[in-house]
Amino acid sequence: MLQYPELEKYLKYHFGYDHFRPGQRQIIEDALQNRDLMVIMPTGGGKSLCFQLPALLKPGLTVVVSPLIALMQDQVEALRTNNISATFLNSSLNSYQVRSREEAIMTGKVKLLYVAPERLISDRFLPLLDVVKEKIGLANFAIDEAHCVSEWGHDFRPEYRQLRLLKKRYPHVSTIALTATATDRVKADIIEQLGLQQPSIHLASFNRQNLYYEVRPKSKRSYAEILEIVRENEGSGIIYCLTRKKVDELTFKLQKDKVAALSYHAGLSDKERAGNQTKFIRDDARVMVATIAFGMGINKPDVRFVIHSDLPRNLESYYQESGRAGRDSEPSRCTLFFSFGDVKTIEWSINQKTDPQEQLIAKQQLRQVIDYAEGTDCRRTIQLGYFGERFPGNCGNCDNCRYPKPVQDWTIEAMKFLSCVARCKERYGMTYIIDVLRGGKNQKILLNKHDQLSTHGIGKDKTVDEWRMLGRSLLHQGLLEQTNDGYSVLKLNPLSWEVMRKQRSVSIAVPMVQKLSLEDGHGKAAEVEVLVQKLRALRKQLADEQAVPPYVIFHDSTLKLMAQVQPKTLDEFGELSGVGSYKLEQYGDQFLTEIQAYCQEKVVQLQTNNQSSDSAFDHYPSDTESSTLELYQQGFSIREIAEQRNVRTSTIVRHLSDLIEKNKQVDLNQLVPLEHQKKIWQVLEVLGDISLTPIREHLGQDYTFDEIRLVRARWRKEKRKAGQF
Incomplete structure (x- = not known):
């Protein structure tokens, strides 16, 4: 019997890692004791290792059920690169390849076999498993993407339901069910449908600490911001759009700007989609622009940024899609661009649904996304709360925590709001409660006689948006609850009553003019x-x-x-x-x-x-920079120079910044307001010579990348002159 203290030794030998990630060791120990397991672990948490390491340490064959050909091929390639005997059987193989692989399985040369659910339950395959069980032995069944079993899951696949026969046919072979997201309802359904016997349940935190979350307002400059994110972040990225048309338009723009970008949507042929996905996974293309057709099973750990150029339909989808960033636990960025134009597009789509209940739930889910986008609380508090996980806030890795809005005491307003919910018998949603607070006298309020309540009209001093901001924050802080039946009825909980009894104060972040914060300065970018x-x-x-x-x-x-x-x-x-x-x-x-x-x-x-003497930049400008300098000295603006030279304005800005570093006569005061120069200089003194994006994060939306680039050029020149650079 394997001694558990030796697990780290096997982890290092087979996979090269010194330590397990949170939760992995306990899951592996349970798997080695032949227990059924229900594992819910977010993307990037290391689910695969939880069945791969036990497969190497237990006698017999481990059968892994995987829904996508690309996913099983990727995992098998990764295992083989670690000299681990793994193979797959799927429709991409010819009959000779299938026979030779089956022979290798029967002779005990394979430890992990990946198959699709359709093949596993077929009349031809099950007898093969019977023979394997007798000759080699079956170690485990691992059901990956197990949420596909549940009709309550977000990606239900009917053939997964039939996997229950595994437990009936092989009752003594343990089953490990694994998924990245599952509500309590989905979790219970998976356990029942797979027939898991007294499973050990492992629920990891949904908190992906390495991901930076931010929401930006969508505007005419949004494409420029997307381009800047792509250029300033090393590595691969995914950009999600709502429609095929937007995918194609954005891909075309990026390609025109010399970005290696490809499209992925249902309008492309299977061959073209598969080809584009392979190029992306193998780093032949940096950016994949896609609809949500691009998703489950993308086993690429080094995605450094995920951008949602349009609003997602619900928070679960957003968590899944943004979670494709940073699966290797390295710092990565998740940016969502928000506009009410997207809301109208999604509402139109929802109205096409024929089932009224489906419409209600979809509208509630959309409201939750809007609340997330407009929320002033910690982004993680909002996200994790959606999955029923309490998070105290102050994560330090989202826009609301890094650049916090001023916090104000709104205890009195919260008491008014919650009292109004109580007096309305907890039967209404947020819009109605706000109408009562503000003294509304519409037909519904008069019919219910809520114009006679003591809370009617006590909130006239606040706008609808201010009351909504408070209501949203009360929900995010767990001081108020909401039904999930599509009607979004507000419900009180024990914490609500603590507020109303003056036993608990309520503070909320209130949007104001963003202030510069330099407390958490980063060091210089690593020379490595x-x-x-x-x-x-x-x-x-x-x-x-x-x-x-x-x-x-x-x-x-x-x-x-x-x-x-x-x-x-x-x-x-x-x-x-x-x-x-x-x-x-x-x-x-x-x-x-x-x-x-x-x-x-x-x-x-x-x-x-x-x-060498003096600065490395103290030399003559290039021909193209000389042309820009000549036009600039004649009094032309940046835009005019760009038009005359038929290049982008950003190119001219780069010329001018290089010219400043090379000590040429460029008047920075004409290009950047003095006040902005001072602020940017101040940030550079703290952060050092790093990329533009984190500098702009400290400064806020009022400062452009062009301004920062130009001031940074002057700052670099002065540092060189002082011998500090």
């Missing part, structure tokens, strides 16, 4: 980024040679460790997290050579810099 790029290039070359996605070779987090630690020997290289014994043997020499070459190059560069 240059080495990371070189290692990425090597990884891409090796991946292309083997026809596998780059992350199968090493994850981004491991490349960053290599660049930070800069190991000198194979032993040191093997100590890095993410480097297992097989990968050390396969790739260690090549990556060590790249690291050593970089270190040598840096030594030579330092010697050269020490010998």
Whole structure:
């Protein structure tokens, strides 16, 4: 019997990691005791390892049910790259390939077999499993994407329902059901439908700490902001749009701006969709612009940003889609652009539904998304609350927490609001309660005689938006509840009564003019980024040679460790997290050579810099910069120069910023207001020479990227002159 203290040793040997992620160890221990398991773990939490490691440590074959061909192929490739015997059987194989793989299974050469549910329950496949059970043994059944079992899930697949026969046919083989999201109703349905026997239930936190969440107002400048996010963030990204037309338009714009972007939507042929997905996964394209047709099973851990250029339909979809960022636990960005124009589009779509109850629930879900977008509370508090998980706020990694609006005491207003809910017998929604508070006398209020309540008209001093902001915050803080039947009826809870009895105060964040906050300054951008790029290039070359996605070779987090630690020997290289014994043997020499070459190059560069005099930027401008400078000195504006030279204004701004660094005569005062210059300079002094986006985050929406770029050029020039740069 395996001694559990040795699990870390096996984790390092097979997968290269030193420590388990939260929850993984307990799940693996339960799996090794042949227990049925119900595992709910968010995207990026490491669900796959929970059945892959037990499969290697238990005798017999582990059968993994996976709904998508692309997903099972990716996982098998990743396992094989770790020298783990895994295979799949699906419709992409010819009859010869199927027979040879079945033979390998029957002779015990395979530890993990991935199959689709349709194949697993077929009359031809089940007898094969019977033989495997007798000759080799069955270790586990792992049901991935288990929410597909439940008709209450967001991606129900009828064939998953038939998987119950596994427990009837093989009652002594344990089953592990795994999913990223499930409400209590869905969880109970999965357990019942799969016939799990007294399962050990593991519910991980839905909090993805590495993701930065922000909401931006949608405007005419939104495309420029999307382009800036793409350019300022290294790595891959996904951009979601509501319609196919918007997907195609945005893809065309990005391609025109020299971004390697591809489309993905139901209007493309199967071949084109599959081809685009493969290019994205293998880093041949940086950005995928997609409708929600692009989603489940995208096993790409190094997505650095997910942008919703349009409003999602519900918070569960948003959590799932934005959660495709940062599955490797590296810092990643989730940006949502919000406008009421999108609300109208979704409302029209909802009104096409024929079932009145479905319409009601869809409208309530839309209201929750709007509340999230307009909310002033911590984004995580709102998101996690949707899944029934309480979060205290102040996450430090969302726009509302990093740049908080001033907090005000609204206890009196909260008492008024909750008292009105109580006096209306907890039978109405937020709009009605606000109407009563503001002294409305519509037919419904008069019919109910609510114009005679003591709370009628006591809230005339606040606007509808202010009362809605309070009501929304009370819901997010758990001081008020709401039914989920589509009617959104407000209900009191014990905390509501504490507020009304003056036992609990209520503070809410109130939107005002954004103020600059410099308390949480970041240090300088790591110099190792240059080495990371070189290692990425090597990884891409090796991946292309083997026809596998780059992350199968090493994850981004491991490349960053290599660049930070800069190991000198194979032993040191093997100590890095993410480097297992097989990968050390396969790739260690090549990556060590790249690291050593970089270190040598840096030594030579330092010697050269020490010998040279003055600033590296103190040289003549290029021809194209000279042309821009000439027009600028003739008095033309940035826009006029761009039009005359037939280039984008951003290109002219880059020319001017480089010219400033090269000490040429460019009057910054003509380009950036003095007050803005001072603020930007102040931020640069704290944050150092980093990319534009985090600088703008500190400054707020009133400052443009162009202004920051120009002031940063002057700041760099002064630092060089002072010998500090």
